[in-house]
Amino acid sequence: MADPSSYRPKPGQIPDSPGVYKFRDDHRRVIYVGKAKNLRQRLANYFQDLAGLHPRTRTMVTTAASVEWTVVSTEVEALQLEYTWIKEFDPRFNVKYRDDKSYPYLAVTLNEEFPRVQVMRGAKKKGVRYFGPYGHAWAIRETVDLMLRVFPVRTCSAGVFKNAERTGRPCLLGYIGKCSAPCVGRVTPEEHRELAEDFCDFMAGRTGTYIRRLEKDMVQAAEDMEYERAARLRDDAGALKRAMEKSAVVLADATDADLIAVAEDELEAAVQIFHVRGGRVRGQRGWVTDKVEAVDTAGLVEHALQQLYGEESGDSVPKEVLVPALPEDPDAVSQWLAGRRGSQVSLRIPQRGDKKDLMGTVQRNAQQALGLHKTRRASDLTTRSRALEEIAEALGLDTVPLRIECFDISHLQGDDVVASMVVFEDGLARKSEYRRFQIKGFEGQDDVRSMHEVIGRRFKRYLQERERTGEWEETPAPTGPAPAPGEAAPGSREQGEASGAGLTGTDSPTDPTGADSTVPGPVGPAPAAGTPSREEPREDDGRPKRFAYPPQLVVVDGGQPQVAAAKRALDELGIDDIAVCGLAKRLEEVWLPDDDPVVLPRSSEGLYLLQRIRDEAHRFAITYQRAKRAKRIRTSPLDDVAGLGETRKQALIKYFGSVKRLRQATIDEICEVPGIGRRTAESVAAALAAAAPAAPAVNTATGEIIEEDDGGSTT
Numbered sequence: 178m179a180d181p182s183s184y185r186p187k188p189g190q191i192p193d194s195p196g197v198y199k200f201r202d203d204h205r206r207v208i209y210v211g212k213a214k215n216l217r218q219r220l221a222n223y224f225q226d227l228a229g230l231h232p233r234t235r236t237m238v239t240t241a242a243s244v245e246w247t248v249v250s251t252e253v254e255a256l257q258l259e260y261t262w263i264k265e266f267d268p269r270f271n272v273k274y275r276d277d278k279s280y281p282y283l284a285v286t287l288n289e290e291f292p293r294v295q296v297m298r299g300a301k302k303k304g305v306r307y308f309g310p311y312g313h314a315w316a317i318r319e320t321v322d323l324m325l326r327v328f329p330v331r332t333c334s335a336g337v338f339k340n341a342e343r344t345g346r347p348c349l350l351g352y353i354g355k356c357s358a359p360c361v362g363r364v365t366p367e368e369h370r371e372l373a374e375d376f377c378d379f380m381a382g383r384t385g386t387y388i389r390r391l392e393k394d395m396v397q398a399a400e401d402m403e404y405e406r407a408a409r410l411r412d413d414a415g416a417l418k419r420a421m422e423k424s425a426v427v428l429a430d431a432t433d434a435d436l437i438a439v440a441e442d443e444l445e446a447a448v449q450i451f452h453v454r455g456g457r458v459r460g461q462r463g464w465v466t467d468k469v470e471a472v473d474t475a476g477l478v479e480h481a482l483q484q485l486y487g488e489e490s491g492d493s494v495p496k497e498v499l500v501p502a503l504p505e506d507p508d509a510v511s512q513w514l515a516g517r518r519g520s521q522v523s524l525r526i527p528q529r530g531d532k533k534d535l536m537g538t539v540q541r542n543a544q545q546a547l548g549l550h551k552t553r554r555a556s557d558l559t560t561r562s563r564a565l566e567e568i569a570e571a572l573g574l575d576t577v578p579l580r581i582e583c584f585d586i587s588h589l590q591g592d593d594v595v596a597s598m599v600v601f602e603d604g605l606a607r608k609s610e611y612r613r614f615q616i617k618g619f620e621g622q623d624d625v626r627s628m629h630e631v632i633g634r635r636f637k638r639y640l641q642e643r644e645r646t647g648e649w650e651e652t653p654a655p656t657g658p659a660p661a662p663g664e665a666a667p668g669s670r671e672q673g674e675a676s677g678a679g680l681t682g683t684d685s686p687t688d689p690t691g692a693d694s695t696v697p698g699p700v701g702p703a704p705a706a707g708t709p710s711r712e713e714p715r716e717d718d719g720r721p722k723r724f725a726y727p728p729q730l731v732v733v734d735g736g737q738p739q740v741a742a743a744k745r746a747l748d749e750l751g752i753d754d755i756a757v758c759g760l761a762k763r764l765e766e767v768w769l770p771d772d773d774p775v776v777l778p779r780s781s782e783g784l785y786l787l788q789r790i791r792d793e794a795h796r797f798a799i800t801y802q803r804a805k806r807a808k809r810i811r812t813s814p815l816d817d818v819a820g821l822g823e824t825r826k827q828a829l830i831k832y833f834g835s836v837k838r839l840r841q842a843t844i845d846e847i848c849e850v851p852g853i854g855r856r857t858a859e860s861v862a863a864a865l866a867a868a869a870p871a872a873p874a875v876n877t878a879t880g881e882i883i884e885e886d887d888g889g890s891t892t
Contacts, residue, residue: 181238185224191217196248197258199266200241207266209237209470212255214506216246231471232766236776237270252509253516260483270470272446272480282460283308283317285330285377290366291338291359292373294321294330301488308380308459323416325355327387328376331369332356379417381454381492388417432456434497435485436527436536439477440543444468444788447547448481451539454495463546467779479504486517494518499527499536551789560782561604567783568730571767571775574756578730579603583790584635584743585734586616586627587798593805594622596631597798600728601790610726613801625742628733632746639727640750733759734791736768744770760791818857818864825852829861840865 196216200209213219223230223238230238249255263271284297288304296314301307321332331338333348333356341347341360351358359369379387391414398407436451445467452460464481472480478500486494494517504510507524514522527533565577581601588594594616600607618630731747733739740759747755758775759768766774767787777784814836815826832850833839839847839861847858 181224181227181241184241184243186220186244191220191246192248193217194248195250195252195255196246197255197262198244198246199262199268200237200270201243201245202240203242205243207262207268208241209268209270210259210262210266212252212259214252214255216248220244220246232761233270233468233471237470240270252506253512256483256506256509256513260487263483264487272466272468272470272472272477281314281317283321283380285373287370287373287377291331291369294325294332294373294376306377307493308377322355324376324379325350326416327391327413328372328379329355329357330373330376331359333360380459388414391417432497432532433495434499434532435495436499436532436539437478437481437485438501438536438539438543439474439481440540440547441468441474441477442547442792444785445547445550446477447543447550448477449539449543449546450481450485451535451542452495453535461542463543465546465550474502475504478502479510482510482514486514490517491519494522496520497523497525499525499532501526501536501540561786564782564786565604567777567781568787571777571781571783572730572756572758572769574729576729578728578756580726580728581730581732581790582635582728583732583734583794584628584631585791585794585798586624586631587795587802588622589802589806593802594627595798595802595805596627597794597801598631598635599790599794599797601786601793604786606793611797613797615805624735625738628735628739629742629746632731632733632743633749636747636750636752636755640752728755731755731757732787732790732794733757734794735759736761736766737774740768740770760787814864814867815861818860821857821861825850825857828852836865 193215195212195214197210197212198216198220199207202208211219223234223244227235227239247258249258262268281296281298282301284295285306285308286293286295286304287306288302296317297305297307325332329350332350333341337348338360341351341358345361347356347358347361347363350356351361351363357364357369357372359366364372375387391410395407395410395414398404398410432453433455434453436453438449440447440449445465447463447465449463450461451458452462464484466477466480482498482500482504494514496518498514503524503526511522511524514524527536562577565579568574569577579602583599583601585597586594587597596614596616598612598614600610612635614631614634616627616630619626731743733743736759740757743757743759747753747757757770760766761768761774766776767784768774777787815821815829829839829847829850830836833842842862844855844858844862847853847861848855853861
């Protein structure tokens with residue numbers, strides 16, 4: 178690991194003009210390329226204290242061994258040179274989008290004597306007109322089949338064309354009227370090229386002219402009593418209309434625009450692009466990338482624009498590009514796009530109307546693409562196995578961790594402090610064994626103490642289950658062998674994930690852990706120890722109990738302090754056969770007890786699995802914390818009145834207008850509310866008298882006490 182100060186340029190050596198810079202490693206390989214309006218200011222950011230750098234930037238500057246730069250005259254030249262160098266050097270720390278598949282295009286080979294219409298993939302060729310990309314090749318073929326009635330352009334390969342020239346007989350399409358048969362001289366090369374150019378004009382969005390011309394010719398043929406020709410023209414117009422219907426109208430003003438949306442998380446980002454031509458969606462494509470550099474949404478957009486238009490020119494660059502966030506220097510990017518197109522290009526964020534609505538659709542597609550990408554990685558058995566092996570190797574485990582438990586702490590400024598425990602078995606979430614906890618050992622915010630308490634409670638319960646039932650996996654079940662560790666007994670509640678069942682309940686006085694078992698189902702107090710119920714099975718039924726499974730690996734959300742707290746809790750319980758690690762917030766370092774952090778490679782499936790587990794624990798914890806906060810906010814003194822249901826509570830508030838007025842009312846006045854008897858009125862009055870009113874709010878600017886008015890609002 179290199180020290181950035183060892184290759185830091187001398188003060189005043191770096192110019193303060195626009196330019197592009199390259200970081201190289203000790204083998205002289207380019208590992209990062211960037212651009213800047215002011216090279217001196219930008220490069221100074223890389224040589225500050227390492228603790229203040231983003232983890233990805235810190236990894237890059239410590240991997241590099243030298244830095245060099247090239248001065249240019251304008252920001253536009255810097256943008257172009259940056260793109261060129263990224264394509265040339267393929268630096269490992271630059272964001273590089275990769276197509277999630279090879280998208281097909283509808284191509285017209287205008288560079289040939291007799292242009293051909295065909296489906297093309299891969300790199301674009303000079304002199305070929307492209308339309309799309311399309312989601313499926315069959316969609317292109319269906320469109321072409323409809324349009325060949327009106328524009329009978331050649332679609333055959335070079336071998337078929339030469340064979341027809343040699344024999345003087347056209348192919349089948351020539352006989353049925355879907356090819357003008359230039360191979361046998363039915364049309365001249367000039368006439369065939371004109372057909373191909375008309376085909377391109379129609380695909381480019383200029384559709385109205387051709388349909389109106391066909392309809393006009395159809396009417397004229399009918400007037401001339403050429404009914405067969407009129408019917409053929411009618412069918413041709415219908416075919417063009419059906420071809421147009423395959424791409425829905427999304428913008429009424431016949432806009433030519435590309436809409437770009439980005440969905441991202443800590444590790445990856447997905448980009449979706451909709452190509453709109455003539456107000457219709459003509460194509461769609463998407464990319465997924467690893468976020469190997471410290472980049473925000475604006476930076477991702479800029480990289481997408483470079484990749485999308487870096488090798489395009491002319492009409493391939495639309496008049497308007499709509500993005501979710503503007504690049505750092507939008508004027509320079511707009512000038513660069515204008516240079517590629519040859520005319521002005523508008524780069525902006527849609528604010529209202531149809532374009533904003535369509536951008537929402539593109540954004541949803543980006544979110545779905547990112548989710549699908551993650552699902553494919555998570556569901557692949559080979560990938561999961563490799564991830565577990567990488568984790569075991571990185572942490573020095575004897576065996577792969579088939580069961581992993583992850584813990585996270587959640588609170589809002591020290592209030593409603595809760596914790597979550599999620600379980601992954603064989604790389605997949607086992608939601609029936611998720612658990613949630615309330616922090617009860619102390620008040621306030623202390624993530625380290627909270628983590629120590631939760632780990633201690635969870636594994637204290639594990640030891641109690643072992644002491645209570647013995648090694649339960651060695652206890653024979655009445656109906657068959659006991660399940661293996663990490664596996665639920667057949668028909669048990671732990672198998673409830675597939676059927677939506679599971680363990681439910683909150684803390685009970687007899688529950689030494691104070692854990693909340695959280696899965697779908699009604700919430701109620703857990704039964705006392707030893708009480709048979711569907712939540713707590715009897716000791717002799719052969720089923721595993723709560724917290725009975727020991728994990729091979731415990732992951733905590735946090736760094737060295739949280740890991741040390743978790744390890745200390747296990748040591749206090751005498752448990753020494755469970756590995757512990759922590760995942761830092763930036764997901765770059767895996768912390769071990771009393772050891773330096775382990776940095777997994779960016780392409781590591783093990784790091785990806787740990788990140789998914791950490792995210793799931795965070796989601797589960799924050800969901801519980803929000804539910805507790807919402808429940809606390811909704812509490813009222815009337816909740817403590819026995820026998821007072823929600824309907825009668827609403828009736829009281831509606832009758833008096835506010836809790837304050839209700840508190841001031843007499844018992845006789847409360848009895849006037851329909852459905853409220855004297856005994857209930859006495860209970861309501863007693864509950865409100867016992868509940869201390871909330872402290873009045875204070876205007877911090879004037880010091881004035883803000884009193885609650887009779888209607889329940891503040892003045």
